[in-house]
Amino acid sequence: MDEPVTSRICFMCEAVAAPGANYCGQCGAPLNRTHAIPASQNPKWYHNVWVVLFMLFFVLGPFALPLVWKNPRLSRGIQIALTLVAVVYTVLLIQLTMRMLQAVGDSMNAFNSTLNF
Numbered sequence: 001m002d003e004p005v006t007s008r009i010c011f012m013c014e015a016v017a018a019p020g021a022n023y024c025g026q027c028g029a030p031l032n033r034t035h036a037i038p039a040s041q042n043p044k045w046y047h048n049v050w051v052v053l054f055m056l057f058f059v060l061g062p063f064a065l066p067l068v069w070k071n072p073r074l075s076r077g078i079q080i081a082l083t084l085v086a087v088v089y090t091v092l093l094i095q096l097t098m099r100m101l102q103a104v105g106d107s108m109n110a111f112n113s114t115l116n117f
């Protein structure tokens with residue numbers, strides 16, 4: 001037998017199939033050799049870990065968390081960790097934004113007080 005060493009990926013949902021399984025354990029799609037697609041050859045762009053991280057921290061913030069939770073390539077532990085990081089990141093970002101607004105306001109006041117009309 002020359003079974004590939006790498007786990008097969010379900011062509012329907014991209015879940016990693018158990019070795020030797022004929023059907024996907026997640027969605028029930030048949031797993032024959034012609035449908036065995038390595039994750040690197042036909043990835044869904046939103047399952048790319050870097051896309052998810054980029055969306056999470058630079059585009060959608062906590063609204064990207066569904067991408068994390070629906071991503072079959074991330075383990076449950078990583079999903080929980082990313083969720084916590086995203087929540088902390090969001091709180092810090094809000095605090096930073098409020099501090100910046102306050103700093104801008106303070107400097108505006110300082111600038112205004114130097115004007116002598």
Ligand SMILES: [Zn+2]
Nearest residue numbers: 010013024027
């Ligand atoms: Zn599947």
